[in-house]
Amino acid sequence: MNIDYLRLFVRVAHLSNITKAGAEFGLSSTVASTHLSKLEASLNVRLLHRTTRKVTLTDEGTILFHQAEDIISAIDHAKSTVGGGVPKPIGTLRVTAPSSFGRKHLMPYLNEFMAKYPDLVVEFHLSDSIVDVIEGGFDIAIRDAPLKSSSLVAKKLAVDKRIICASPQYLKTHGTPLTPEALKAHQCINLFGNEHWVFQGKQENIHVKTSGSFKTNDGEAVLKACINGLGVAMTATWIAHEELSKSSIVQILEDYPLVHDAAIWAVYPSTKLLAPKVRAFIDHFAGCYGDPPYWDKLLQGTLREL
Numbered sequence: 001m002n003i004d005y006l007r008l009f010v011r012v013a014h015l016s017n018i019t020k021a022g023a024e025f026g027l028s029s030t031v032a033s034t035h036l037s038k039l040e041a042s043l044n045v046r047l048l049h050r051t052t053r054k055v056t057l058t059d060e061g062t063i064l065f066h067q068a069e070d071i072i073s074a075i076d077h078a079k080s081t082v083g084g085g086v087p088k089p090i091g092t093l094r095v096t097a098p099s100s101f102g103r104k105h106l107m108p109y110l111n112e113f114m115a116k117y118p119d120l121v122v123e124f125h126l127s128d129s130i131v132d133v134i135e136g137g138f139d140i141a142i143r144d145a146p147l148k149s150s151s152l153v154a155k156k157l158a159v160d161k162r163i164i165c166a167s168p169q170y171l172k173t174h175g176t177p178l179t180p181e182a183l184k185a186h187q188c189i190n191l192f193g194n195e196h197w198v199f200q201g202k203q204e205n206i207h208v209k210t211s212g213s214f215k216t217n218d219g220e221a222v223l224k225a226c227i228n229g230l231g232v233a234m235t236a237t238w239i240a241h242e243e244l245s246k247s248s249i250v251q252i253l254e255d256y257p258l259v260h261d262a263a264i265w266a267v268y269p270s271t272k273l274l275a276p277k278v279r280a281f282i283d284h285f286a287g288c289y290g291d292p293p294y295w296d297k298l299l300q301g302t303l304r305e306l
């Protein structure tokens with residue numbers, strides 16, 4: 001397989017235009033088209049649907065595209081290693097992340113990341129659905145749930161601290177629960193499947209099956225419902241730190257911390273060489289968040305005062 005043809009193919013896939021991609025390599029559209037035909041012939045598959053207006057990938061082309069940048073990155077890494085250089089992050093970095101976390105804690109640091117690595121093209125897929133990293137062709141997935149697949153590797157970016165909160169309005173009307181067991185008499189706002197809360201007691205863990213009249217599949221909706229006085233909620237400090245600092249909601253049951261080992265993870269396929277672009281992403285964003293993460297540092301003084 002000719003690596004130069006493969007590089008051209010990747011640019012065509014990004015631009016959906018052979019002429020524009022060829023120009024980036026100093027090639028005429030005719031020569032670029034010939035190179036792509038040779039790549040298809042070497043693989044004995046059709047990679048592109050070509051019309052006079054646009055170029056699209058075939059199913060085989062899509063499969064190759066999802067692997068091509070890793071192949072190119074591996075070759076560039078090997079060249080740099082042999083030559084004594086430091087491999088640069090290049091190509092397209094495809095990241096999937098929860099919508100709320102992506103908006104709050106990825107986007108604010110994206111400008112700095114892209115300025116540091118100008119040869120990267122970054123694609124964010126923000127969704128609260130758990131997508132298949134390998135099938136979706138993603139380089140990295142941001143997760144706030146334990147790793148279940150042995151085909152993936154997880155690197156911790158930050159601790160995901162969970163606390164119990166309610167709005168001042170709700171507590172004024174319904175009273176403040178002073179023990180975990182007291183939650184059984186309160187409206188509790190939950191994500192689907194997260195009704196079982198476990199607290200650290202003085203002697204042993206305290207298990208409480210909570211209930212309430214409102215459930216949702218969205219963490220921001222849980223927070224909004226809590227702010228609006230619909231009940232008591234378990235929330236992550238990364239999503240609620242601004243509302244906590246403004247006292248729109250307040251932490252309760254501080255003497256009974258939740259038992260959990262949640263964290264924010266950067267997950268990537270174990271079968272892939274850890275490409276420079278993946279390492280660059282992990283190092284950059286872990287450095288942005290800190291240990292403890294900045295959102296918890298901002299709350300330390302606030303929570304002590306409440």
